[in-house]
Amino acid sequence: MDVARLSRRGGCDVGQKQQDEHAIPTPLFRIGTRGSPLALWQANTVRDGLTAALGGDPAAVEIVVIKTTGDAIQDRPLSEAGGKGLFVKEIDEALIGGRVDLAVHSAKDLPTDLAPGTALAAVLPRADVRDALIGGAAPTLDALPQGAVVGTASLRRGALVRRRRPDLKVTSFRGNVQTRLDKLARGEVQATLLALAGLTRLGLERHATEILPEDEFLPALGQGAVAVTARSGDDRTRAALAALDCADTASALACERAFLKVLDGSCRTPIAGLARVTGGALAFRGLVLSEDGARTVEGEARGLAADAEALGAEAGRDVKARTPPDLLAAFG
Numbered sequence: 016m017d018v019a020r021l022s023r024r025g026g027c028d029v030g031q032k033q034q035d036e037h038a039i040p041t042p043l044f045r046i047g048t049r050g051s052p053l054a055l056w057q058a059n060t061v062r063d064g065l066t067a068a069l070g071g072d073p074a075a076v077e078i079v080v081i082k083t084t085g086d087a088i089q090d091r092p093l094s095e096a097g098g099k100g101l102f103v104k105e106i107d108e109a110l111i112g113g114r115v116d117l118a119v120h121s122a123k124d125l126p127t128d129l130a131p132g133t134a135l136a137a138v139l140p141r142a143d144v145r146d147a148l149i150g151g152a153a154p155t156l157d158a159l160p161q162g163a164v165v166g167t168a169s170l171r172r173g174a175l176v177r178r179r180r181p182d183l184k185v186t187s188f189r190g191n192v193q194t195r196l197d198k199l200a201r202g203e204v205q206a207t208l209l210a211l212a213g214l215t216r217l218g219l220e221r222h223a224t225e226i227l228p229e230d231e232f233l234p235a236l237g238q239g240a241v242a243v244t245a246r247s248g249d250d251r252t253r254a255a256l257a258a259l260d261c262a263d264t265a266s267a268l269a270c271e272r273a274f275l276k277v278l279d280g281s282c283r284t285p286i287a288g289l290a291r292v293t294g295g296a297l298a299f300r301g302l303v304l305s306e307d308g309a310r311t312v313e314g315e316a317r318g319l320a321a322d323a324e325a326l327g328a329e330a331g332r333d334v335k336a337r338t339p340p341d342l343l344a345a346f347g
């Protein structure tokens with residue numbers, strides 16, 4: 016990246032800076048993020064990568080923490096309050112309004128339709144996609160006592176748990192990763208499930224008592240990936256972010272998001288799926304479940320990574336065509 020080609024905002028170019036050494040430097044890029052520990056880890060990772068790509072000036076990239084409606088609502092399941100979009104609305108507004116130049120999100124929390132005027136600009140290399148069980152009463156799902164209570168806010172995790180252990184009780188469980196671990200420690204539930212990627216990023220992976228195999232516990236679409244959005248027309252920011260993009264992860268995410276888009280009108284139906292890309296080839300498996308996990312409809316797609324989006328959409332249409340109407344009704 017040729018930093019000299021990037022003009023500082025507000026006309027504060029290098030010549031001016033030399034004239035007035037005490038001027039507060041204007042960052043080249045502002046990153047919008049939520050303030051949760053996981054969100055800050057992600058934003059810091061993008062800041063470090065972007066700073067390095069720009070030549071290492073620590074003043075070049077600034078993080079702006081934005082409080083979202085989703086952060087404010089703590090008393091009810093988000094699927095009731097309005098869904099995932101609640102975590103991105105205010106950040107999108109800041110992006111579109113120019114208060115920030117890029118926004119960092121967990122890919123799995125990003126709605127399938129991005130806000131008009133914004134676009135994906137980079138996807139970081141994917142971390143471990145698997146879910147982990149954090150068992151209080153026992154270390155593994157199989158060893159949990161009959162009727163034990165598992166706390167999770169995720170319909171997908173709830174359905175996958177009940178598919179394997181129909182006797183377990185699944186209760187809604189919100190809050191950030193640390194809050195959930197605290198609730199478990201207080202005995203409010205006997206076990207919970209969290210993304211291994213999130214635990215690892217927060218240095219909390221020691222709490223995982225069982226790592227669930229990805230073929231049985233198919234992850235959420237986008238799990239383990241960090242996505243960066245920018246204004247669609249902002250070529251300056253998009254060019255800078257291209258240095259951070261992992262092409263294989265971006266293809267996998269495009270496939271998974273296309274699958275989700277075909278299937279999901281709301282977030283009331285448990286959906287899982289994972290695309291793997293190796294040497295230009297993509298393999299995808301996707302799943303729709305009933306809330307109790309008793310019924311599942313599975314789809315697969317294989318092809319070129321270059322066709323990622325079409326492969327995901329095709330798998331989505333195939334699964335949708337074979338899904339019983341009452342499961343589809345939940346799509347809202």
Ligand SMILES: NCc1[nH]cc(CCC(=O)O)c1CC(=O)O
Nearest residue numbers: 121124209210212213238239240
């Ligand atoms: N919905 C919250 C969320 N968003 C991303 C992660 C974990 C990190 C990731 O999947 O990239 C988590 C926590 C969790 O599901 O355990």
